[in-house]
Amino acid sequence: MRHVEIFDTTLRDGLQVEGVSATVDDKLRIAEQLDHLGVHYIEGGWPGANPKDIEFFARAMTELKLTTSTLVAFGSTRRPRGKSDEDATLRNLIEANTAAVCIVAKSSEFQVVEAMQTTLDEGAAMIADSVRFLHGEGRGVLVDLEHFFDGYKSNPEFSLRAIEAAVVNGASHLVLCDTNGGTLPDEVLAIVADIKAHVGNDATIGIHCHDDTGCAVANSMAAVEAGAGHVQGTLNGLGERTGNTNLTTVIPNLQLKRGYQCLPEGHLARLTSVSHHVAETLNRAVNPQAPYVGSSAFAHKAGLHVSAIARAKDAYEHIDPGTVGNGTRFVVSEMAGRATIQMKADELGLEIDGAQINQVIDDLKRLEHEGYHFEAADASLELLMRRAIGSVPEFFEIESMRVITDEVRGGPFSTEATVKLWLGQGDAADRRVSIAEGNGPVNALDTAFRSAVGEAFPQLSSIHLTDYKVRILDGGSATGATTRVLLSATNGEQDWTTIGVSANIIEASWRALEDTLIYGLLHTEA
Numbered sequence: 001m002r003h004v005e006i007f008d009t010t011l012r013d014g015l016q017v018e019g020v021s022a023t024v025d026d027k028l029r030i031a032e033q034l035d036h037l038g039v040h041y042i043e044g045g046w047p048g049a050n051p052k053d054i055e056f057f058a059r060a061m062t063e064l065k066l067t068t069s070t071l072v073a074f075g076s077t078r079r080p081r082g083k084s085d086e087d088a089t090l091r092n093l094i095e096a097n098t099a100a101v102c103i104v105a106k107s108s109e110f111q112v113v114e115a116m117q118t119t120l121d122e123g124a125a126m127i128a129d130s131v132r133f134l135h136g137e138g139r140g141v142l143v144d145l146e147h148f149f150d151g152y153k154s155n156p157e158f159s160l161r162a163i164e165a166a167v168v169n170g171a172s173h174l175v176l177c178d179t180n181g182g183t184l185p186d187e188v189l190a191i192v193a194d195i196k197a198h199v200g201n202d203a204t205i206g207i208h209c210h211d212d213t214g215c216a217v218a219n220s221m222a223a224v225e226a227g228a229g230h231v232q233g234t235l236n237g238l239g240e241r242t243g244n245t246n247l248t249t250v251i252p253n254l255q256l257k258r259g260y261q262c263l264p265e266g267h268l269a270r271l272t273s274v275s276h277h278v279a280e281t282l283n284r285a286v287n288p289q290a291p292y293v294g295s296s297a298f299a300h301k302a303g304l305h306v307s308a309i310a311r312a313k314d315a316y317e318h319i320d321p322g323t324v325g326n327g328t329r330f331v332v333s334e335m336a337g338r339a340t341i342q343m344k345a346d347e348l349g350l351e352i353d354g355a356q357i358n359q360v361i362d363d364l365k366r367l368e369h370e371g372y373h374f375e376a377a378d379a380s381l382e383l384l385m386r387r388a389i390g391s392v393p394e395f396f397e398i399e400s401m402r403v404i405t406d407e408v409r410g411g412p413f414s415t416e417a418t419v420k421l422w423l424g425q426g427d428a429a430d431r432r433v434s435i436a437e438g439n440g441p442v443n444a445l446d447t448a449f450r451s452a453v454g455e456a457f458p459q460l461s462s463i464h465l466t467d468y469k470v471r472i473l474d475g476g477s478a479t480g481a482t483t484r485v486l487l488s489a490t491n492g493e494q495d496w497t498t499i500g501v502s503a504n505i506i507e508a509s510w511r512a513l514e515d516t517l518i519y520g521l522l523h524t525e526a
Contacts, residue, residue, distance in 0.1 A: 004224055004260045007041040007102075007142075007175075007206065007232040008034050008247060010278065011056075012074050014238035020282050024055045028063060030278050034235070035069040037274045038267035039247075041142075043072045043102060048092030057096040068264060072142070073098045077105045077130040080118040084133035093134065100140035102175075103130055107162035108151025120158050128165040135170030142173035144208055144232075149176065149183040152191055160198060173204045173230055178219060181212025181242065185222040196227030206230030209245045211237065216245040221253060224260065231262075235278045236286055236293075248275045248293045252324050272325035292324045299329040337361075341385075348382055352389055359388045370501055371473045371484055377499035379519040380512075386522075395521050396453060397422040398514070399431070403441045403506055417444035419452050442468060442487075442509045449517065462491045463520040470505065487512040491524040 011027050014020075022030070027044070034042045044060060045053035060071060073096035078087040093101045105127045106112045112123035127143065134141045143166040145159070152159040163174055176192060183191075188207070196205055207223035207230070209216040220231050231254070237246030248271055254260040255268060262268075275293040279286045288296040298321040321327050330344045341360050345352040352360075363384055364374065374381040386392045399420040407413050416437050423430045434452035438444030442465075450460055467488035472481045485500045485508040496519055500511025 001259060001261045003229070004254055004262050005040040005204070005206075005230040006247060006251060006262050007043065007072075007230060008039045008069075008234065009043040009074075009208075009232055009244065010034070010234040010238060012043045012045050013240070013244055014234035016240040017238045017243065017284075020238065020284055022282060024052055024059060026281050027052075027056050028059065030235075030281055031060070031064055031066070031069075031071070033274045033277050033281075035066045037270050038068045038263040040069060041072050041100065042066070042069045043074050044096075044098070046074045047096040048075075048089065057098070061097055068267075070100055070140075071098045072100045072102050074102050074104075077103055077126040078133075080116055080122055080126065084129045087130075090130060090133055094137050094139070098139075100142060100172075101134055102142040102144055103134070104144045104146050104177075105130070105162060105166065106147065107145035107159050107177075108147035109155040109158045111147050111151065112158070120161070123158070124161045124165045127162055128169050131166050131169040131171045141166075141171045142175060142206070143171045144175045144177050146177050147179045149178050149187065149191060150180060152194075153187075156194075163195065163199065167199060167203050171203055173206050174199065175206035175208050175230065175232060176223070176228075177208040178210060178216075181210030181216065183209075183215075183219060184213065185215055185218045188219045189222040189226045192223045192226035192228055204229045206232060207245075208232040210239065211242045211244065211246075214242075216243070217250045217253065220245045220250050221258070224254060224258070236275055236284070236290070238282075238284070246290075249291045252292050252319075256319055256323065268323060269325045293326060295329070297321070298326055344381075345385060348385065350385060350389060350391070352385065356388045360385055363388065367501075371482055372499055372501050373484065374499070376486055377497050377512075377515075379496035380498045380515045383498075383515055383519060392518065392522070394425065395423075395457070395518060397429075401445065401448075401510065403444060405441070415440055415444045417441065417448040419445065419448040421449070421452055423453065423456055441506050442513060445510060446513060449513075457521055459491075459521065459524040460517070462524060463489060463517070464491075465489050465516070466495070468509075470508075473501070483508050485509050485512045487516050489516045489520060491520055494523060496520075496523075 011030060015022055031042050045056055047053055047057045057073060073093050075089045075093045078084045078090060084090055106116060106123055109120060112118060112120055131141050131143065145162060148159060166174055192205060199205060205228045207220050207228045209219045231250060233245030233247040233250060235247055237243040251262045252268065255262045272293040276286055286294060288294045291297060298317055300316060330340055330347060338357050341357045383392060399422060402418045405413055405415045416435065418435045420433050423432060432452040434448045436444055436448035436451050438447050465487060469486040471484045473484055474481045482501065482503045483505045486497055488497045498512045498515035498519065500508040502508040
């Protein structure tokens with residue numbers, strides 16, 4: 001089997017995306033996940049560029065125990081008209097104490113002459129001197145040839161000089177970078193083939209693409225077909241502007257569709273969990289429709305599709321989802337047929353008969369007409385189905401609730417909730433009343449409820465709300481509009497989402513919160 005190296009730059013290039021930041025602890029944990037996935041190289045950052053990266057490489061020496069991956073420090077060539085052995089950037093690369101380093105080098109005439117304001121001879125010498133110095137210090141040297149495709153199209157002679165300066169001085173990898181992200185797959189295929197023919201086996205050709213035309217994955221695959229043996233990218237496609245090559249897409253594409261070995265045997269099944277772990281660490285959710293690893297990648301809603309999959313798994317799935325650690329999901333909505341409901345019940349381990357299926361379908365159609373959206377609320381859907389078959393215990397019965405919000409002139413808003421409920425059944429039922437304050441209606445209701453049930457449900461201590469979303473369903477009604485509330489929660493082992501709909505936002509919030517608490521009690525050990 002042909003092999004392709006995977007170089008992950010999530011911790012360097014990926015963190016340049018807007019709205020994402022990582023602590024040193026975050027970076028160490030992500031590196032552990034990347035090693036668990038089995039990528040060949042993990043680019044940790046630019047030592048010396050900022051205090052965070054300095055600390056990362058210092059701690060990595062003792063705290064990071066990599067088993068499959070090589071940690072790489074990133075930097076640049078020496079400065080124009082400088083000396084390699086006196087260059088601070090190169091010295092920081094050596095002091096990072098990684099087995100391999102990656103340096104960015106200008107390989108475009110325009111970038112050398114206009115951006116760096118120096119000559120082409122000096123541009124080539126900067127590459128040659130830097131690679132020779134780092135190689136002489138015992139480091140494996142990868143060279144990211146910045147703006148390579150643009151430079152090669154305008155002046156191929158200098159771009160080839162840049163390559164030769166790196167190769168003859170000991171570079172192990174020549175990484176061709178589509179820095180502006182404007183090159184298309186046919187151009188990548190032709191240019192990489194030219195470079196492969198020129199370099200032969202003297203160094204490994206790599207590819208580093210950005211997704212400005214939406215072609216980063218396609219460009220990377222074209223490069224591999226043309227002879228590249230090394231692909232750079234980020235988990236979940238993070239990166240500046242529109243992002244980098246998405247490794248969670250290009251790895252399975254190469255391995256499952258083209259027969260290249262990208263990860264160690266058996267590691268591809270870790271792809272989805274690592275993708276989601278990194279996303280959670282960086283607080284940037286995976287796109288639900290992301291190929292292979294998205295929650296909707298193997299989700300089926302149309303009744304025709306579901307019926308077909310019930311007979312043949314591959315009817316509407318291009319691979320077995322388990323190959324990448326994902327799974328088939330059957331999305332239930334008002335368009336659901338009997339087969340969809342039956343398969344969803346089987347998925348949940350519920351025994352349901354024909355009359356109950358009809359009841360679920362009728363309830364779905366009525367509720368979705370009112371504004372419910374069960375595709376986004378997996379827990380509320382399960383409770384709907386359980387109620388149809390009578391398998392939801394009556395943990396409690398709400399008698400009444402009240403929320404009061406006051407504003408004192410010149411002071412903050414205050415919110416107080418009162419919850420009256422019954423625990424138990426019949427003559428043994430115990431009436432509870434609780435009043436609690438909160439920083440808003442949902443928090444106050446949640447606090448009052450938990451106070452009321454007290455020691456009866458100790459498992460509530462592990463159930464926490466993680467997200468709260470409100471959507472206006474009929475904007476033409478202005479402040480009188482019907483609202484849809486989605487609540488997400490976790491018990492530390494399982495995550496779920498519930499829904500509530502009402503013209504009264506407090507009622508909608510309580511409906512979602514009540515389902516959250518009931519679902520949590522069903523699925524959390526005391």
